[in-house]
Amino acid sequence: MDNFKWTRKDLLSLYDLEAEEIEHILDTAEEFKKVSQRNVKKVPALRGKTVVNFFVEPSTRTRMSFELAEQRLSADIININANSSSLKKGETLLDTARNIEALQADLIVMRHSAPGAQSLIAKNIRCGVLNAGDGAHSHPTQALLDLFTIREKKGSLKGLKVSIIGDILHSRVARSDVWGLIKLGAEVTFAGPATLVPKEFENIGVRVCHNLKDALVDADVVNLLRIQHERQKRGFFPSTNEYAKFFGLNEASRKYLKPDALVMHPGPINRDVELDSAIADGPQSVILEQVTNGLAVRMAVLFLVSGCVEK
Amino acid sequence: MKSEYILTGGRVIDPYRNIDKEMDIGVKDGKIVEASAIPDAEKIDVSGKVVCPGFIDMHVHLRQPGNTAAETIATGTMAAAAGGFTAVVAMPNTSPAADTAGTIEYIKRHTAQDGVVKVHPCGCMTKGIAGEEMAGIGSLKSAGVVAVSDDGRCIQKHQLMKHIVQYAKAFELPILDHCEEDGIKDKGVMHEGVWSTLLGMQGIPSAAEELIVARNIIMARTIDWKIHLQHISCRESVERVRIAQKRGIQITAEVTPHHLSLTDERIKKFDTNYKMNPPLRSEDDRQALIQGLVDGTITVIATDHAPHTETAKLVEFDYAPFGIIGLETAIPVCLTELYHTKLLSLPDLVSKFTKGPADILGFDQSGLAAGADADITVIDTETEFTVDADKLRSKSRNTPFKGMTFKGKAAATIVDGKIVFNEL
Numbered sequence A: 001m002d003n004f005k006w007t008r009k010d011l012l013s014l015y016d017l018e019a020e021e022i023e024h025i026l027d028t029a030e031e032f033k034k035v036s037q038r039n040v041k042k043v044p045a046l047r048g049k050t051v052v053n054f055f056v057e058p059s060t061r062t063r064m065s066f067e068l069a070e071q072r073l074s075a076d077i078i079n080i081n082a083n084s085s086s087l088k089k090g091e092t093l094l095d096t097a098r099n100i101e102a103l104q105a106d107l108i109v110m111r112h113s114a115p116g117a118q119s120l121i122a123k124n125i126r127c128g129v130l131n132a133g134d135g136a137h138s139h140p141t142q143a144l145l146d147l148f149t150i151r152e153k154k155g156s157l158k159g160l161k162v163s164i165i166g167d168i169l170h171s172r173v174a175r176s177d178v179w180g181l182i183k184l185g186a187e188v189t190f191a192g193p194a195t196l197v198p199k200e201f202e203n204i205g206v207r208v209c210h211n212l213k214d215a216l217v218d219a220d221v222v223n224l225l226r227i228q229h230e231r232q233k234r235g236f237f238p239s240t241n242e243y244a245k246f247f248g249l250n251e252a253s254r255k256y257l258k259p260d261a262l263v264m265h266p267g268p269i270n271r272d273v274e275l276d277s278a279i280a281d282g283p284q285s286v287i288l289e290q291v292t293n294g295l296a297v298r299m300a301v302l303f304l305v306s307g308c309v310e311k
Numbered sequence B: 001m002k003s004e005y006i007l008t009g010g011r012v013i014d015p016y017r018n019i020d021k022e023m024d025i026g027v028k029d030g031k032i033v034e035a036s037a038i039p040d041a042e043k044i045d046v047s048g049k050v051v052c053p054g055f056i057d058m059h060v061h062l063r064q065p066g067n068t069a070a071e072t073i074a075t076g077t078m079a080a081a082a083g084g085f086t087a088v089v090a091m092p093n094t095s096p097a098a099d100t101a102g103t104i105e106y107i108k109r110h111t112a113q114d115g116v117v118k119v120h121p122c123g124c125m126t127k128g129i130a131g132e133e134m135a136g137i138g139s140l141k142s143a144g145v146v147a148v149s150d151d152g153r154c155i156q157k158h159q160l161m162k163h164i165v166q167y168a169k170a171f172e173l174p175i176l177d178h179c180e181e182d183g184i185k186d187k188g189v190m191h192e193g194v195w196s197t198l199l200g201m202q203g204i205p206s207a208a209e210e211l212i213v214a215r216n217i218i219m220a221r222t223i224d225w226k227i228h229l230q231h232i233s234c235r236e237s238v239e240r241v242r243i244a245q246k247r248g249i250q251i252t253a254e255v256t257p258h259h260l261s262l263t264d265e266r267i268k269k270f271d272t273n274y275k276m277n278p279p280l281r282s283e284d285d286r287q288a289l290i291q292g293l294v295d296g297t298i299t300v301i302a303t304d305h306a307p308h309t310e311t312a313k314l315v316e317f318d319y320a321p322f323g324i325i326g327l328e329t330a331i332p333v334c335l336t337e338l339y340h341t342k343l344l345s346l347p348d349l350v351s352k353f354t355k356g357p358a359d360i361l362g363f364d365q366s367g368l369a370a371g372a373d374a375d376i377t378v379i380d381t382e383t384e385f386t387v388d389a390d391k392l393r394s395k396s397r398n399t400p401f402k403g404m405t406f407k408g409k410a411a412a413t414i415v416d417g418k419i420v421f422n423e424l
Helices: A019-035 A061-072 A093-102 A117-124 A140-154 A172-183 A199-204 A212-216 A229-233 A240-247 A287-306 B073-082 B101-114 B137-143 B158-170 B194-199 B206-223 B235-246 B257-261 B264-269 B283-294 B330-339 B346-353 B355-361
Strands: A050-055 A076-081 A107-112 A128-134 A161-165 A187-191 A207-209 A221-224 A262-264 B004-008 B011-014 B019-022 B025-028 B031-033 B042-045 B050-053 B055-060 B085-090 B118-121 B175-177 B227-229 B251-255 B376-386 B405-415 B418-422
Touching: A019 A140, A019 A172, A019 A287, A050 A061, A050 A093, A061 A076, A061 A107, A061 A128, A061 A140, A061 A287, A093 A107, A093 A117, A107 A117, A107 A287, A117 A128, A128 A140, A128 A287, A140 A172, A140 A221, A140 A262, A140 A287, A161 A172, A161 A212, A172 A187, A172 A199, A187 A212, A199 A207, A199 B194, A229 A240, A262 A287, B011 B346, B050 B346, B055 B073, B055 B346, B055 B355, B073 B085, B073 B101, B073 B405, B073 B418, B085 B376, B085 B405, B101 B118, B101 B137, B137 B158, B158 B175, B158 B206, B175 B206, B194 B264, B206 B227, B206 B235, B206 B251, B235 B251, B235 B283, B251 B283, B251 B355, B257 B283, B257 B330, B283 B330, B283 B346, B330 B346, B330 B376, B330 B405, B346 B355
Parallel strands: A050 A076, A050 A107, A107 A128, A161 A187, A161 A221, A187 A207, A221 A262, B004 B042, B011 B050, B055 B085, B085 B118, B175 B227, B227 B251
Antiparallel strands: B004 B025, B011 B019, B025 B031, B050 B376, B376 B405, B405 B418
16 A cells, blocks of 8 residues: 555545545555455454444435444444434534534544535534535545446546536535546536536536437446436426436437446436436446445545544 | 814815815814814824714614624624724614514614614514515604615515505605515525535525516616615626616615625635625626726625624534624725725725715715714724634624734724724
């Protein structure tokens, strides 16, 4: 492994990170991926450390992945969710976090619906804070596992054309992927209905298009985002049928796809809406490998930040 | 307290009378007098300073009654004095809202007891600022309000707004309107633009303001009455006001020091002290606001001083209340951003705080003429001022300018001859 020294107690957003920090996380994750391939899938890296999984917004996949990562690192774990927390009783978020700090916890893994909620906590308490998703803002470990998967398959991100398709406006995945991809030298396209793909992203060098074909031809990686039915009710697009017809990756549109293009999805998939089952389960899909890699990436970031939390 | 004194050697700028020259100003028994009329009075040396008619902040939230944890008439007027203001217009979105004569009487009584500077109450346009039924505008006028406003909210029912403008006109009360269309604002928390897009926060489009600015211009034209647009924030508003004024429509506008000096990029660290409504907008909007001041389209700078406790503000950005304090930083920010940059001359800048608001509110126009109330603001344009949040007089600390250094500040504030703030 390289000689890079990790110095952050928090992982809040890839916007904050330098390219070499991102590379360092990915390198570290490669080592941790081997742990899960052994008979005894456990190392003592976080033995004696306490990790609090604080999920103010519900989560199944990310939480499961973090919890397993913590267990494989031998950490002690507490889970708090929105229903059981004092937030329901009117306690402020910061007070809840201060209580967690007072229990001598080392790390807080946190999901929240409000952008920046983790920054508020990270600034005001000693514990390391790992952002497991803050509204539509950021989901750094999802981006890291996407980068890890692409790097593993393609060797390097440099010069790759990556298209992210779907509800960009409400997507923390897109907002996290984009910084990692840009910093590691990939070219990013955002595509989808004009109501859900803000042109403002052009300001950071993203190509914005509203035509699926333009997003698919030449793409080395295609990342489909989950489209939520709720957006239809709010008038962003007329129906899931029309969405699937114009923006779904399906039998009709797959002809534009390069044969070696990777198909990714952060899950959970709306089968046959943004992505046809045949493609989701087909040879170009790396969707389940993303899940596997997520575990390695989360072990890596838990390990790295835990080394920077003051005793 | 001395009853007569002379401010000597200062540069007197009196926008009401187009005066800009070095002269002495006499004060006796709360009134301005010719210095020569009181030759034996004490001399207070203000050479090197600028002596102006009292500054008026026509957009202030004093929070009393209702939220005295954030501010009171006592602390808010202390902050006003320290910021160089001799008078403030108190917005009516208190709790209860200032929609009846009784609440206006309450504010006047507490001002008489605790007020450090003059407080001019503004009454509500609708009962409870609910935007549904007209408030007792005539009774509010009798109780002493200087204008009506639903500030903090905006009446969405255009027919109701039309009736209020017609009704208020008959009582000669100017309308002060917070321009915001609720549907397109939706649950926005910051300016809709590059930064809201990058941060994943719901934006408040400039269109939310522009739609109501356009509506209000139509109302002012068809009813032929004064509508003053509060805290305008975007290029489109300035341009519409400029065109309307050329057509002789009675439309005026104010801008805040923060919209003149800050942009939405500041929000990238999620500091809720950059959350206010209207939101900080783009650099292009900021430039348009400055241009609006320079060419005279915007005649008023007002702070929208909006105190909130630290408890209220130290929360998730989405959940924090809108608003920041501004009384004690307005002069430093504006001198630095507008005068020292040579964008505005000192007389033009002083006018935005004096004659500008006085014209809209129908206040006395005597300025520093003999016989006028001795309401005087003395400015030091050169001293450096670093904002130390812990030293602010306001009861709240929610300033976006914390730790920043500006050039110039208020040196003394005089209300009815009484020196209520003195750093001479």
